[in-house]
Amino acid sequence: MSDGEKADQPELTKKQKSRMEKQAEHIDRIKRTLAACLLGMFTGALSFYTVPASEVAGINSYTLFAFLLMLAGIVIQKHIFMLTGTDTSKLGGKDWFYQSFMTFALWFMTWAILLSSLPASP
Numbered sequence: 001m002s003d004g005e006k007a008d009q010p011e012l013t014k015k016q017k018s019r020m021e022k023q024a025e026h027i028d029r030i031k032r033t034l035a036a037c038l039l040g041m042f043t044g045a046l047s048f049y050t051v052p053a054s055e056v057a058g059i060n061s062y063t064l065f066a067f068l069l070m071l072a073g074i075v076i077q078k079h080i081f082m083l084t085g086t087d088t089s090k091l092g093g094k095d096w097f098y099q100s101f102m103t104f105a106l107w108f109m110t111w112a113i114l115l116s117s118l119p120a121s122p
Helices: 003-008 019-050 061-084 093-116
Strands: none
Touching: 019 061, 019 093, 061 093
């Protein structure tokens, strides 16, 4: 077969996946999302308990420390995926962005809710 004949043939689309393969991929995505959410909530609570509430005003060393805790939660995800047997080589930039965003969002919401539950200072 020459190169010209190969170009005339239509490219094969994604292989048809069985129901079990689709279900396994879906469960894997749920596990990844759950890891991101739990790490976000954990780092949000950790930020609340390590950073004094009186020091959370604007950007200072305490709020940067809380942000670094959140970034550590994002980095830890890859190690959690390796422990759970998730193939991280299949994850692209879009997947890692999603994981990072979910961790950030849950970190921010958890920390904000915990900070707002404190009594107002006079």
